[in-house]
Amino acid sequence: MGEPRTYAPPPGPSASRTAYAAAHVVADPSGAGVLDWDTTLAFRRHLWSHGLGVAEAMDTAQRGMGLDWEVTRELIARSGQEALSAGGRIVCGAGTDQLPPGPAPLDRIAEAYEEQLAVVEAAGAVPVLMASRQLAASAQGPDDYAAVYGRLLRQVTRPAVLHWLGPMFDPALDGYWGSTDLDTATDALLALIGDHTSKIDGVKVSLLDAAREIDIRRRLPSGVRLYTGDDFNYPELIRGDEAGHSDALLGIFDPIAPAAAAALQALDKGDTTAYDEIFAPTLPLARHLFATPTYYYKTGVVFLAWLTGHQRHFRMVAGLETARPVPHLVRLFQLADAAGLFPDPGLAASRMRAWLTVQGAAP
Template identity: 75%
Template sequence: MKIDLPRADGSVVPYTLGEPRAYPPPAAPATSRVAYAAAHVVADPLAGPEAVDWETTLAFRRHLWSYGLGVAEAMDTAQRGMGLNWAATRELIERSGAEARACGGRIVCGAGTDQLPPGPAPLNRIVAAYEEQLGVIEAAGGTPVLMASRQLAASARGPGDYAEVYGRLLGQVARPAVLHWLGPMFDPALEGYWGSADLDAAAESVLAILTEHAAKVDGIKVSLLDAGREVALRRRLPAGVRLFTGDDFNYPELIRGDDLGYSDALLGVFDPIAPAAAAALGALDGGDLESYEWILAPTVPLARHLFAAPTYYYKTGVVFLAWLAGHQAHFRMVGGLESARSVPHLVRLFELADRAGLLPDPELAVARMRAWLTVQG
């Protein structure tokens, strides 16, 4: 298959697609690592700007479960704080929880404070907002991920306020929760989370919380795009507390690990690369490190482009790839976020997805790409 692709300088060059890689669903989930894909939502293009196409959204979650991956629901990949309001998020958690129970899929769900107005709030109101969302998640059968809160970041006077809020929440969860350290490259409003813009000081603060409440913590998701910092934190975690990598740049090496340990995974990039991720984890189960590396190597350039600055717009690329791969019938997003990336950025994403073998139907991908380029002029 061939297609003419535009470049940023206005030129047009011919591009020939390669063959897609075959990644059949595994017989069973991988066992050597715990892996969740943070899943996107599919907008309903014929309804309002915050409307969700529930059938297609849930079908994509079944796709992820079919590859043995867990679903991380209602995380930032699902446009929390970027188009998806709390009412829709609540329905998403409830519907996905029911689907997970029906098919035996693993699911964790983000609990946040986004039903509150932007800006500072009293700590009691922040705790109450978290508690409301925790109640929805636990009723749906999910494991909670205590997402980083913009309101807490705007209100906390230091590490003690974080310790108070998280201590109150962890003291009441019905099952061990996952904490969430999302760096400012993913959300600038979270600068200085855990009480300091100094990441070494922030690490000490979160380690103190994890140590005090280790029995109520399953793990911590770390999204700082800094492999060395993640490994250093991982080696200091209390016994039984996992490090879930959220590093969409360095995930192959962090999941593989070293003689002193490894990271499990809770990744936005596992949404578009789910078949390859499942195959790589299966190879890791069998001790086949060469195949593990071979499978994931071509996904890394794709991931680094997908999450290029401004990183928080990676969701646009995730949905674009889902459309090209045939998982949904349109390239529209909640809140109109499909316009957040440039034409050259998405053209390059198309090429990198092809080179990674992740366009399962090249004819469909080319037809959609040509139609989209025509609309873009």
């Protein structure tokens, strides 16, 4: 085992970048409930303590992969209350996952979004209008997206974040914004933003395509942020270039929160050398964690949370702990150790050895 890298908690959030960690949820292994609320909320306090905002009820929290709307509703309410107590920043996903799978009338999709928006706004959070599987299955083209999102944006009480989640994260979202041609889809998204600029805080782009993200970023209206969701290229996108930078709303910030916070603080000081040195060992980890099939990255996130000591078990909602094979998680353990992410290497080694024994793979 390597030595842990230690980072002092920063005095507050980054001054130069807005950064959110999309947070995982902790299952209740007893079966008495769906979530272990105390541990789930404690992890959010951990993220806030490092100056990061929390992106709640996003795909990292197993939206669409085990977490239903009723539990999600409670998660948003509880996290909103915790954010108020901790003085932490929070955004929450509003979607349409209370609807049955498959196509639905556009009015019904809009109503489902409105129901969830009301819950998010009641929690005091900034809403993230999540990409909708039902809308992807129902829309006939960009005009249908413009109609649904326009209806929502005209009524939000605070600027919202739009959400472009690529098919590598959810195959049901292929062709989002009305076309499988990414140039056409990009134009449709930018047209929507141009029509509702004052109601849009930013757009989260999760396409794992740095060049396209930079192109979108440079074409956004003034005041609209680009929140990178690119877990393969986040250091260069957040650092930015002469024409601007991306802010962050990232699943990888969940397991690397102390390092991410330290890198952002270095960037605040203009110390790009330290910024690069802190992020460099996390990048191989991120690229492995989000390897194909990318949508199973949540398994690795929870595995690392267990090894790091943030929860007492490696169990997930809907049994998703079995989604990644043993060699994948072994390599993840090695990369996390190389990045110095285990504050207690002895604990991580003990838990890893026990897990390998159960898998029949102990050395």
